[in-house]
Amino acid sequence: MSEVCVKICGLGTEATLDAALEAGADLVGFVHFPRSPRHVTLEQGRDLARRARGRAERVVLLVDPDDALLAAAIDALDPDLIQLHGKESPQRLAEIRARTGRPVMKAVGIATAGDLAVLPDYASVADRLLLDAKPPPGADLPGGNGRSFDWDILRDAVLPAGTMLSGGLDAGNVGLALARTGLSAVDVSSGVELRPGEKDPVRIAAFVAAARRRA
Numbered sequence: 001m002s003e004v005c006v007k008i009c010g011l012g013t014e015a016t017l018d019a020a021l022e023a024g025a026d027l028v029g030f031v032h033f034p035r036s037p038r039h040v041t042l043e044q045g046r047d048l049a050r051r052a053r054g055r056a057e058r059v060v061l062l063v064d065p066d067d068a069l070l071a072a073a074i075d076a077l078d079p080d081l082i083q084l085h086g087k088e089s090p091q092r093l094a095e096i097r098a099r100t101g102r103p104v105m106k107a108v109g110i111a112t113a114g115d116l117a118v119l120p121d122y123a124s125v126a127d128r129l130l131l132d133a134k135p136p137p138g139a140d141l142p143g144g145n146g147r148s149f150d151w152d153i154l155r156d157a158v159l160p161a162g163t164m165l166s167g168g169l170d171a172g173n174v175g176l177a178l179a180r181t182g183l184s185a186v187d188v189s190s191g192v193e194l195r196p197g198e199k200d201p202v203r204i205a206a207f208v209a210a211a212r213r214r215a
C-alpha cells in the first residue's frame with residue numbers, strides 16, 4: 001500500500017512550517033482569508049512559501065477570490081496548488097484553472113449523502129477534491145472548524161484518486177478515518193493546534209506519524 005498523503009493547513013510561522021516539513025508533510029497550506037485566525041498576509045505567505053519550495057507542495061487557500069486577488073496571491077506565493085474553499089462553481093473553477101495555469105483543489109462541504117451529488121461536476125474540472133465537514137449554520141469560517149462529518153457517508157461513493165479527507169481530524173482519529181473511508185490523503189488544521197491559529201509542532205509530528213501508521 002502506498003504512503004498516505006498528508007497536508008497540514010493553516011501554517012503561519014517559520015517554526016511550525018519547519019515542523020510540518022520535518023515531519024514529512026506532502027503539502028503545506030497557507031490561508032489567505034482575513035477573517036481566519038490562520039490568515040497570513042501575502043508578504044508572510046511569500047516568505048513561508050519560499051521556505052517550503054522543493055520540500056513540499058505549497059498550497060494557497062483562498063475563499064471566492066476575484067481575479068485581482070488570484071493574481072496577487074500567485075505572484076506572492078507562486079503556489080503549486082490553489083485550494084478554493086468558498087462557493088466557487090465548477091465553471092469558476094475551470095476559469096481559474098485556465099486563467100492561472102495552476103492546479104486547483106476544490107473543497108466541498110459534506111454533511112449528508114446528498115452533498116456528494118456535486119462531486120462529479122467538480123471532479124471534471126478540479127485536479128483534486130477535498131471533502132470537509134460542512135460548517136454549522138452561522139459559522140464564521142467555511143473551513144478550519146474542527147468538525148468531522150459521518151465518514152460512513154463515503155462508504156459506497158466512487159471518488160477520484162487523490163481525494164483528500166478533512167474535518168475534525170487529529171492524531172487520535174486519523175487512522176480510523178482512513179480505514180473507514182478507504183481514502184489515502186488527509187488534511188488537518190485544528191487538530192494540530194493548541195488554540196485556533198496556534199499550530200503545535202508536537203501535534204503536527206504526531207498527526208503525520210499516525211496517518212502514516214496505516215500504510
Ligand SMILES: O=C(O)c1ccccc1NCC(=O)[C@H](O)[C@H](O)COP(=O)(O)O
Pocket residue numbers: 009010029031033036037038039061063085132141142143144145146147166167168169187188189190191
Ligand atoms: O483554516 C481556516 O481558518 C480556514 C478559513 C477559511 C477557509 C478554510 C479554512 N481552512 C480549511 C482547511 O483546509 C482545513 O484544513 C479544513 O477545513 C479542516 O479543518 P479542521 O477541521 O480544523 O482540521
